[in-house]
Amino acid sequence: MPVPQPVLNPPFQVVRLNHVVLSVSDLAASRAFWSDTLGLQVTDESESRLYMRAMEERGHHCIVLEKGESPVAKVLGFKVFSEEDLDRAHHFFRANGLPARFVEEPFQGRTLRTVDPLGVPLEFYFSMDKLPSIHQKYALYKGVKPLRIDHFNCFSDNVDASVAFYNAIGFRTTEYTVNEDGSRLWAAWMHRKGGVHDMAFTHGVGPRLHHVAFWVPTPLNIIDLLDLMATTGYVANIERGPGRHGISNAFFLYIRDPDGHRIEIYCSDYQTVDPDHEPIRWDLRDPQRQTLWGAPAPRSWFEEGTLFAETPVRQPSFQASPIIAV
Known part of the structure; x- marks a missing residue:
């Protein structure tokens, strides 16, 4: 493994x-x-x-x-x-x-x-x-009602090397995807706080930031955001979803800000705090890996990301073929 x-x-x-x-x-x-x-x-x-x-x-x-x-x-x-x-x-x-x-x-x-x-x-x-608590100041809640930042996902040109390093500083793997012959990591989800991930890595041209994610109360908040974006000039900023991930079991939506930075709106993953939690393995070609309901991600999700300042990117260390929406 x-x-x-x-x-x-x-x-x-x-x-x-x-x-x-x-x-x-x-x-x-x-x-x-x-x-x-x-x-x-x-x-x-x-x-x-x-x-x-x-x-x-x-x-x-x-x-x-x-x-x-x-x-x-x-x-x-x-x-x-x-x-x-x-x-x-x-x-x-x-x-x-x-x-x-x-x-x-x-x-x-x-x-x-x-x-x-x-x-x-x-x-x-x-x-x-530290600032005063506002989690019960319900008059302030608006939009998708974001509760907290949840995770980062980064493109990595060598997911095995990324996982080895973050593992060494205490991040624990919860789920992972292997390439076609099972010899290399294609993606991995790693945590510190007891959810599915604080940091994740996706195979691709890297390093680049794939997305930053926010935890929201319910899937209905995501539906509300979609209605809001669709009627306030942001319909083109909706990239993928809504849906439920196979990996993490979370309900999700991917959107882009005015500069193209990708944001995931996210809820309903599961607890992983036990130190002997066993990671879940996924095959790259499993159609339920990306979305439990089987819908593949668009090409932009695999190819587009935010550059890190003053950081050169490299081509991925091996070739792989995930399922991509046509």
């Missing part, structure tokens, strides 16, 4: 994913989409940056939109268990020949900036400004 055994005592403790910084061309257009339409709450804004959080989150931000010339992903952010874990992480990355330095970031405490071995820009923090 191509999935490594989990590392239950990693060199430092990651709690969960927390935030992503995305470059956008027009902050006003992005605000209209991410806040007014999706329903994220604006926590701070300036001429160059827009900070937002979802309804259950106490930390200052889960999304940072930064005005820029091209739509890129600047960094993926993760929370660690303690300040000491930041020092342990700094030592780990430097010991493995990867750049690591502490930086100053607004609304965050000490922040470690680094990259994974394939080039994905990462940052780790422990403390962030």
Whole structure:
């Protein structure tokens, strides 16, 4: 089996994913989409940056939109268990020949900036400004009613290498897809917080950000968002779904923001917190892998993604043929 055994005592403790910084061309257009339409709450804004959080989150931000010339992903952010874990992480990355330095970031405490071995820009923090709870301020709920950021999915040119690295720092595999002869990983879903994934990897030109996902209360919220987007000028931004994944069992919808960044709206996956949870294997050509109901994904889902800033991409390490909608 191509999935490594989990590392239950990693060199430092990651709690969960927390935030992503995305470059956008027009902050006003992005605000209209991410806040007014999706329903994220604006926590701070300036001429160059827009900070937002979802309804259950106490930390200052889960999304940072930064005005820029091209739509890129600047960094993926993760929370660690303690300040000491930041020092342990700094030592780990430097010991493995990867750049690591502490930086100053607004609304965050000490922040470690680094990259994974394939080039994905990462940052780790422990403390962030706390905001008052709003999860029972129901007058604020709008759009799809996003409760929390749920996961990242990245294109990887070598999913085996990505899984090996994140496994080494304590991420545990919940589900995975193998190539046609079963010798290589085509995709994998890995978690820290006890859901199906905080971080996932999809075979393709990489590294690139495939999507960022938000957890919502029910599938009906997704239907409401579709009605809203279809009648407020965003029908062309609907890419795939709604549907139910075979992998994760989650109900989903994929949409694109005004700059093409892909967003998944997501609910109803399952608990994976047990340390001896056994990962589920899927075959690449299983029609229920992508969607339990059998509907294949469009070609754009396999080919289009957001570049990481200043990170060159590579062709995938092997060729594979997933089922693609015609």
